[in-house]
Amino acid sequence: MxxxxxxxxxxxxxxxxxxxxxxxxxxxxxxxxxxxxxxxxxxxxxxxxxxxxxxxxxxxxxxxxxxxxxxxxxxxxxxxxxxxxxxxxxxxxxxxxxxxxxxxxxxxxxxxxxxxxxxxxxxxxxxxxxxxxxxxxxxxxxxxxxxxxxxxxxxxxxxxxxxxxxxxxxxxxxxxxxxxxxxxxxxxxxxxxxxxxxxxxxTMQDWQIFQDSKGGSLTPHYCQGYFDAITTDEDGTVLVFQGSRFWTVSNGSVSAPLPLQMRWPQLSLAIEAAAFSPLDSKLYFFKGRRIWRYSRSDLDPGFPMKSSDLGLPNHPDCAFFYHPLGHMVLFRGSRYYVLNLESLSVEPYYPRALRDWKGLPRGLNGALTRPDGKLYFFKEQQYWRFDPEKVRITAAGRWTESLPWVGCHTTPSLQGNDIL
Incomplete structure (x- = not known):
């Protein structure tokens, strides 16, 4: 045959x-x-x-x-x-x-x-x-x-x-x-x-599983306790990244896994950090020695750029836009960097020691800002909520159980450990 x-x-x-x-x-x-x-x-x-x-x-x-x-x-x-x-x-x-x-x-x-x-x-x-x-x-x-x-x-x-x-x-x-x-x-x-x-x-198998299990209680793979990066887009939708795939979460409803490069052409797989900037309505992705910047799904001219050209380290742990400073912040090991998005350069007197962010561990794998202004940091199965006004951690716990907006909240009675 x-x-x-x-x-x-x-x-x-x-x-x-x-x-x-x-x-x-x-x-x-x-x-x-x-x-x-x-x-x-x-x-x-x-x-x-x-x-x-x-x-x-x-x-x-x-x-x-x-x-x-x-x-x-x-x-x-x-x-x-x-x-x-x-x-x-x-x-x-x-x-x-x-x-x-x-x-x-x-x-x-x-x-x-x-x-x-x-x-x-x-x-x-x-x-x-x-x-x-x-x-x-x-x-x-x-x-x-x-x-x-x-x-x-x-x-x-x-x-x-x-x-x-x-x-x-x-x-x-x-x-x-x-x-x-x-x-x-x-x-x-x-x-x-x-x-x-x-x-x-x-990716294709995930789509097949998703279609076969509609109406069931199957949760996304990242709910097992690990993802590469997390951020939001220009519409406030939560984006969760893992390997070659990403998920969107809106009002607690999770999409099927989607191919990463289907939405962001030319983006490398298994990104290490991602952050949305409300200043220019752009998404920034980081992996290895390179940075990608997208206007919605379009890669901006001149990107990807080398991290070293911006004064940033390779392999960042996480990235997020920090409203009190009006700049993007990147964590790497025991230090953090503040990136001016207008000049695309690190601000003077940085990097600084991570201990400025009291209570946060090294090796975080994601961070984002919620609509109420609170920052959420993630490492494996744990999260920390940071209040920029109080400049300290105000809650911590397991994000799969305590944060319904991440898309894994299957037990509504479980709450995070609120500190204040």
């Missing part, structure tokens, strides 16, 4: 064995003559919800924008550059493009400028790849065709005629990346962020 493959003909004129190697013809020469492309999901398969299809398709487009100069925008109505639709059998593409039922050809697409990708409705589509065909991977492959990429003879390339499985390695090979960059250039700042299969597989 033949392996499922793409219905697009191979560039060398015939379908070839997976084990046969040919010279690489990276692309057709046809390409879009713009960098901002729109797409629209026309319909979806029977066994996946619209939200599942949305996350699979958006993440598939993100896979390509992370390594190229392209920007993709989803449209709900009207004409779009790229349209994705599900059909059965003959669907007015000619008999040669008719779908053949379960197995065999899963999908096909057209090069610019037709901008269409068609998927076999009769297949069993999934997000985790355990029973059926991974919609994310197949969509990512077909998007490559709509951008002008042909099939690759490189065995492990995403653009191989035969669909690859979701392994732990980076999904785009050097061949895929070179091909798309020949057509559309590199991303801003040459910040290439290829996505790994393991992280994306976790």
């Amino acid at each position: 033949s392996s499922p493959r793409c219905g697009v003909q191979d560039a060398w004129g015939q379908r070839v064995s997976r084990h046969r190697r040919k010279k690489r013809y990276a692309h057709t020469g046809e390409k879009w003559h713009k960098r901002h492309l729109t797409y629209r999901i026309m319909n979806g398969p029977r066994n996946l919800s619209p939200s599942q299809v949305h996350v699979a398709v958006k993440t598939a487009f993100q896979l390509w924008s992370n390594v190229s100069g392209l920007i993709f925008q989803e449209l709900q109505h009207g004409p779009a550059d790229i349209r994705l639709a599900f059909f059965e059998g003959e669907h007015n593409d000619g008999t040669g493009n008719a779908f053949d039922g379960p197995g065999g050809t899963l999908a096909h697409a057209f090069f610019p400028f037709r901008g269409e990708a068609h998927f076999d409705m009769s297949e069993r589509w999934t997000l985790n790849g355990l029973k059926g065909h991974n919609l994310f991977l197949v969509t990512a492959h077909e998007i490559g065709h709509t951008l002008g990429l042909v099939h690759s003879p490189v065995r492990h390339a995403l653009m191989s005629p035969y669909y690859k499985k979701m392994g732990s390695n980076t999904l785009l090979s050097w061949d895929d990346i070179t091909a798309v960059q020949q057509l559309y250039g590199k991303p801003p700042g040459d910040s290439v962020q290829p996505l790994g299969g393991r992280a994306l597989r976790w």
